Amino acid sequence: MTAVAEARRGELSALYRVRGWLRNPWARPRFLVLVTWSYVLWSLVPVLIAVQFSFNATRSRTEWAGFSARWYWGDPVDSVWHDPTLRHAAIQSLKLAGADVLIATPIGVLLAIGLARWTGWGSRPSNFLMLFPLVTPEIVMGVSLLLIFTQVFTFIGTGTIAQILGHVTFSISYVVVIVRGRLFSIGRQYEEAAADLGASPTVALTRVLLPLLTPAIVASAAVVFAISIDDFVISQWLSSGGATDTVPIRIYSATRAAPLPSTNAIATVMMLFTLLSLVLAFLAWRVFTRGERRARAGQTKDLAVFEL
Amino acid sequence: MTTTRGEIQLVELTKRFADVTAVDRIELEIPAGEFFSLLGPSGCGKTTTLRLIAGFEQPTEGQILLDGTDVAYTPPHRRSVNTVFQNYALFPHLNVFDNVAFGLRRAKRPKAEIKERVARALELVQLTGYERRKSSQLSGGQQQRVALARALILNPAVLLLDEPLGALDAKLRKALQLELKGLQQEVGITFLYVTHDQEEALTMSDRLAVMNAGRVEQVGAPQEVYEDPQTVFVADFLGASNLMDATATGAVDGACRVELDRFELRGSAGAADVTGAAKVVIRPERVELEPHGTPTGPNRLPGMVERVVYVGSAIQLIVRAATGDALQALVQNTGKGAPYEQGTPVQIHLPAEALRVLPAGEAESVEED
Numbered sequence: 001m002t003a004v005a006e007a008r009r010g011e012l013s014a015l016y017r018v019r020g021w022l023r024n025p026w027a028r029p030r031f032l033v034l035v036t037w038s039y040v041l042w043s044l045v046p047v048l049i050a051v052q053f054s055f056n057a058t059r060s061r062t063e064w065a066g067f068s069a070r071w072y073w074g075d076p077v078d079s080v081w082h083d084p085t086l087r088h089a090a091i092q093s094l095k096l097a098g099a100d101v102l103i104a105t106p107i108g109v110l111l112a113i114g115l116a117r118w119t120g121w122g123s124r125p126s127n128f129l130m131l132f133p134l135v136t137p138e139i140v141m142g143v144s145l146l147l148i149f150t151q152v153f154t155f156i157g158t159g160t161i162a163q164i165l166g167h168v169t170f171s172i173s174y175v176v177v178i179v180r181g182r183l184f185s186i187g188r189q190y191e192e193a194a195a196d197l198g199a200s201p202t203v204a205l206t207r208v209l210l211p212l213l214t215p216a217i218v219a220s221a222a223v224v225f226a227i228s229i230d231d232f233v234i235s236q237w238l239s240s241g242g243a244t245d246t247v248p249i250r251i252y253s254a255t256r257a258a259p260l261p262s263t264n265a266i267a268t269v270m271m272l273f274t275l276l277s278l279v280l281a282f283l284a285w286r287v288f289t290r291g292e293r294r295a296r297a298g299q300t301k302d303l304a305v306f307e308l
Numbered sequence: 309m310t311t312t313r314g315e316i317q318l319v320e321l322t323k324r325f326a327d328v329t330a331v332d333r334i335e336l337e338i339p340a341g342e343f344f345s346l347l348g349p350s351g352c353g354k355t356t357t358l359r360l361i362a363g364f365e366q367p368t369e370g371q372i373l374l375d376g377t378d379v380a381y382t383p384p385h386r387r388s389v390n391t392v393f394q395n396y397a398l399f400p401h402l403n404v405f406d407n408v409a410f411g412l413r414r415a416k417r418p419k420a421e422i423k424e425r426v427a428r429a430l431e432l433v434q435l436t437g438y439e440r441r442k443s444s445q446l447s448g449g450q451q452q453r454v455a456l457a458r459a460l461i462l463n464p465a466v467l468l469l470d471e472p473l474g475a476l477d478a479k480l481r482k483a484l485q486l487e488l489k490g491l492q493q494e495v496g497i498t499f500l501y502v503t504h505d506q507e508e509a510l511t512m513s514d515r516l517a518v519m520n521a522g523r524v525e526q527v528g529a530p531q532e533v534y535e536d537p538q539t540v541f542v543a544d545f546l547g548a549s550n551l552m553d554a555t556a557t558g559a560v561d562g563a564c565r566v567e568l569d570r571f572e573l574r575g576s577a578g579a580a581d582v583t584g585a586a587k588v589v590i591r592p593e594r595v596e597l598e599p600h601g602t603p604t605g606p607n608r609l610p611g612m613v614e615r616v617v618y619v620g621s622a623i624q625l626i627v628r629a630a631t632g633d634a635l636q637a638l639v640q641n642t643g644k645g646a647p648y649e650q651g652t653p654v655q656i657h658l659p660a661e662a663l664r665v666l667p668a669g670e671a672e673s674v675e676e677d
Contacts, residue, residue: 189393189395189397190397190399192362192364192384192391192393192397193391193393193397193398193399194385194399194410195363195364195383195384195385196362196363196364196384196385196389196390196391196459197385197390197410197411197414197458197459197462198385198386198411198414198415198462199385199410199414200385203414204385207410208399211401212399212400212401288401
């Protein structure tokens with residue numbers, strides 16, 4: 001064999017090795033990892049920068065001048081703590097989100113049970129209709145709600161009540177979708193078992209169904225809280241002026257005027273609230289479904305043993 | 309507990325869903341204290357029948373008499389029947405004690421009584437000491453026992469069991485079969501057992517009903533149904549059977565004469581007065597093989613061994629008869645190997661007393677699952 005041929009073979013095998021590396025079906029999915037991390041960075045970096053500038057020592061939102069908490073409470077005029085408009089907006093946002101959770105969750109849960117367990121004429125269209133608020137453009141919903149509250153139910157008008165009603169209207173769908181999914185996955189067998197053991201439908205609901213739905217109820221409450229605190233369009237349409245401005249509205253108008261890092265600060269605070277509610281929901285879900293998840297793991301293990 | 313509790317009568321019971329009739333005018337009488345099985349392939353209506361008796365479904369027509377009272381329209385929580393579900397349906401948010409106590413608490417029994425009765429029920433199913441466990445911390449067999457204790461603690465007149473052993477592995481199933489049967493004799497109440505496993509039904513039941521397509525095909529003691537199947541379906545579903553198409557030409561000397569191809573056979577097991585299109589049925593263990601060339605006699609066909617299958621306790625021979633039918637013959641494994649090699653010509657003897665002639669009817673094939 002000549003040296004040339006040998007060199008050629010070396011090149012070939014290098015090529016094969018690269019191709020093999022790319023095509024190896026057992027390798028870790030490198031491309032997917034790359035895409036995933038690019039996306040995470042892409043979506044997180046702007047948020048992190050905004051959070052960073054909420055701690056800026058100067059009034060600039062673009063030039064970093066050192067760490068300070070002045071925009072949270074240090075500044076006697078413009079900090080979140082001392083600026084009455086910002087503080088008021090935060091309270092209004094939390095008020096709306098809290099009321100939304102307290103009203104939309106119970107209604108949504110009952111609606112979900114009704115829709116999941118009712119199999120008669122009209123049940124299918126109603127189930128489908130529940131998706132409507134999820135796909136309706138929010139601006140359309142905002143306009144129609146405004147028209148309703150100012151033209152039809154004029155005794156409501158605009159303001160906090162209208163905002164709460166608006167938030168509840170579109171939040172219920174999220175509760176229904178989440179709880180209904182759980183209802184379908186647990187099936188009817190537990191209710192039947194309860195009835196079999198002498199529980200009336202009401203007792204079966206309170207003693208069996210609601211405890212089993214708890215993780216879904218907690219999760220949907222957290223989602224409702226998060227989307228309500230995040231909402232701009234509906235809060236804005238139904239706002240009756242400065243007193244009912246929420247944080248997103250305040251941030252929006254501040255950004256158009258002379259933005260200060262305090263805007264970033266209040267955004268950060270709101271984000272923390274949202275994160276906290278989601279983390280709580282996740283933890284609750286873990287705690288309440290612990291038994292079930294273990295059972296499922298056990299089942300797969302049993303299966304594995306059986307197959308051996 | 310009186311022995312007269314737990315008698316079930318189903319009168320013209322029918323359940324129609326949107327486009328299927330799941331249960332079709334069923335008539336059954338189950339005396340108190342009997343271990344009764346509903347046996348059939350999946351989709352035969354056995355589970356729907358059980359759910360009708362439990363009250364989870366409302367009948368379209370007919371009556372469900374429980375000790376003489378029609379309970380067809382009584383809601384499930386007011387019926388004195390309890391159910392052991394196929395996948396147990398133990399409440400995952402409650403521990404063993406609370407699961408078993410659930411029914412007593414609904415009946416508002418005093419605390420001390422609940423404690424005492426739960427302890428006794430758990431003792432009955434040998435689970436004392438497991439009170440604090442969650443159902444997810446139990447094995448399949450243990451969950452099954454909790455489900456039993458939970459249902460039995462209310463002293464039901466009838467216990468309904470929906471394939472309760474279906475999810476367990478073969479060995480545990482065998483052990484629990486015996487245990488369930490023992491338990492039934494101990495508590496003395498009616499057990500209505502739904503299964504698609506014919507062996508389970510045969511070994512445990514006092515009597516059983518074979519169901520097919522929403523109808524009851526045959527009711528009787530296990531031996532009766534196995535030895536004396538009244539329809540082609542029952543013969544085919546219960547145990548392995550050889551089924552051959554034939555033309556029956558009526559009774560001769562107490563036996564039924566049938567023509568298969570150009571051969572004439574006589575069957576004296578079962579009815580003799582069958583005429584017209586018929587099926588000839590014989591169990592594999594009753595088929596006898598004789599060496600090729602032995603003098604012929606009645607009920608004998610020439611054939612050839614097509615396949616020899618080692619089954620363990622027995623050897624199965626698939627024999628192609630001269631009629632074109634493939635027949636199964638089961639030979640006891642005596643340790644000397646197969647009596648005939650593959651490809652050997654043999655003479656097949658189908659003894660008249662083991663040969664049954666059944667009117668063909670609408671013969672559906674049995675779906676195994």
